[in-house]
Structure formats: structure tokens, C-alpha cells
Amino acid sequence: MAGHVVSAIVIAGHSHRKALGVVRGDRAEAPALLPLDPEDRRFVGLSGGPKQAVYWDRLCTHASGRRIALAWEGNRYNDAFLLQGSPAFDLVVAELAHLPLRDNAVVVPERAVRARFAETGAGLAAFVERLAAHGPARVVLVGAPPPKADAARLAELIGIGAYGAKLAAAHSLDPHDLALTPATVRLKLWQVEQNVQRAVADRFGIAFVPAPAACADADGCLHPDYWAHDVTHANASYGALMRDEIANHFT
Structure with missing residues (x-):
């Protein structure tokens, strides 16, 4: 196992690492490099x-000489904007310029949204x-899955978990009367957050x-086939696809 650990790609970081198969481990013990669940011998978590x-x-x-796949945040856009605020807003994002603007929405500049994610970029950098x-051998930054669109299913998931109540309290909203920000707007917000992370990766010369x-x-x-049973995360099927993408960047 020791030789495998040294040669394997290390996956680490924030919550989206779970879809990639990283196990929580024993909370009473120090963080350790462990096989993924399900095991994929190309990686440890x-x-x-x-x-x-x-x-x-x-x-x-553990970094010296190792290849590291770093998952950094990726849910700030949900924490800040999953629930519909007032006034309703929209934005134009270059990569998603084909998406229409909402009627009667305040259009905010992309740079203002990027500023909202400045803490993400600074922490990552x-x-x-x-x-x-x-001295890691190489580092790649792992992007986050895109948002979930099915409003009815999302509302159900918010109702059964603690995340919706947490957001409602943070935004002073009634947890029993929550309105979701439309999927097109959340998709744009996700894209901006990914752009912020990509800019940091480019700055440091990492993929x-x-x-x-x-x-x-x-x-x-x-796609619903890749939803985990919560509001924001992807499942193991998504993780299998993402591990292949990560491995390809190390070949």
C-alpha cells in the first residue's frame, strides 16, 4: 500500500471531494491518505x-513529490444566491451570452459578481x-459541478435537509416560504465562480x-443522473467521470 500511496494522485479539498470518493475517515484521528470509496488505484484521498x-x-x-488534485470551495454561489432575493437580478456572462435575461430583473455587471467571490480567489491563491x-510534483485545480435546475426537486431537498434552514436564517427569510433563484441565473453565477478559480490557476501556472x-x-x-441526494453536490457517477478527467491531466 505504501508504494501505491506515493504514486497515486492525492485528492483533497472542500466538500465536492466527496463525489470523487474521498472518505471522511475516523474523526478522532488525524487526516490521512486513504483509498477512495469505491477504490480507484489511480488515487488516494x-x-x-x-x-x-x-x-x-x-x-x-504530504505534498512533497506528489501529484495533487485540489477541490476548492465551489458552493459560494449557492450560499449567496440559491435563494431568490429582492430585487430580482440577472447578469450577462461571456461564456453564457446565449442565455436570455429575465424580465424586470436588475442587470448587474459581471465584475460586481466577481467581486462577490473575491474571498474565494484570495483564499485559493x-x-x-x-x-x-x-514541493508537490504537480497540482491541478478541480472545478465544481454545475447547478441543479429542477426547482421542484430542489425544493423537496431543501425541505428535508438543514441547508435550506441555514440559508434562510442567514438571509432572514422564512424557511417555509423559500423561492429559488432561477436556474439560468445560478448557472451564470456558477460560471463566474469557476472563472475566478480558473484565473487563480492561470496565475500560478496550474491546470x-x-x-x-x-x-x-x-x-x-x-443532469439529474449525477445529482447527490442534497441541494448542491454531485454523486459517485459524476465522481467517476471527474476522476477520469483529472487522470487525463496528469498523463
Whole structure:
């Protein structure tokens, strides 16, 4: 197993790592490099919780000479904009210029939305610089899955989980009367957040691995076949596609 761990690509980072097969591990133990679930011998995952500083310390400790696939945030657009605020807004994003604007919506400039994700970019840049100092063989940045479009199914998932209540409290909304931001707007917001991350990757000369095109529906949102049973994450089928994309970037 030791030789396999050294040669395998290390997957680590925030919550989207779970779809890639990274296991949480024993919470009483320090983060460790463990086989994925289901096992894929091309990879190992760093167990533990990224909300703890020790998680990132351990990733740096393991970095020397290793290939690392880093999943960084990717849900800020949901945290900030999953629920419809007032006034309703829309934006134009170059990569998605074909998407129509909503009637009677306030159109905000893309740069204003990019500024909303500045903390994401700054945190990522700081950690990539820190990680580079520990001598990894190579690092790639793993993109996040696109948003989920089915409003009725999303409303059901919000109702059965804690995420909707958390967002409602954060935005001072009634948890029993939540309106979702339309999927076209969330898709644009997701694209802006991905652009912010890609810009950091370009700045440090590392590859950005976007969500596989095969996981998207006709409109560019996450196809239902790849939904996890929650509001924001993808499932193991998505993870299998994404691991192939990541492996291709290391060949």
C-alpha cells in the first residue's frame, strides 16, 4: 500500500471531494491518505474535515513529490444566491451570452459578481502559494459541478435537509416560504465562480479541470443522473467521470 500511496494522485479539498470518493475517515484521528470509496488505484484521498486547520497542514505535509488534485470551495454561489432575493437580478456572462435575461430583473455587471467571490480567489491563491512551497510534483485545480435546475426537486431537498434552514436564517427569510433563484441565473453565477478559480490557476501556472461536459443537461446544468441526494453536490457517477478527467491531466 505504501508504494501505491506515493504514486497515486492525492485528492483533497472542500466538500465536492466527496463525489470523487474521498472518505471522511475516523474523526478522532488525524487526516490521512486513504483509498477512495469505491477504490480507484489511480488515487488516494485525504480524510478529515477541511474546516479544521490541521487538514490543510497535513496536505502540505504530504505534498512533497506528489501529484495533487485540489477541490476548492465551489458552493459560494449557492450560499449567496440559491435563494431568490429582492430585487430580482440577472447578469450577462461571456461564456453564457446565449442565455436570455429575465424580465424586470436588475442587470448587474459581471465584475460586481466577481467581486462577490473575491474571498474565494484570495483564499485559493494563498493556499496554492503555501502548497507550492512544499514541493508537490504537480497540482491541478478541480472545478465544481454545475447547478441543479429542477426547482421542484430542489425544493423537496431543501425541505428535508438543514441547508435550506441555514440559508434562510442567514438571509432572514422564512424557511417555509423559500423561492429559488432561477436556474439560468445560478448557472451564470456558477460560471463566474469557476472563472475566478480558473484565473487563480492561470496565475500560478496550474491546470484547471472543469466539470465533464457529459454530466450536463441540454441547458448546461447538472443532469439529474449525477445529482447527490442534497441541494448542491454531485454523486459517485459524476465522481467517476471527474476522476477520469483529472487522470487525463496528469498523463
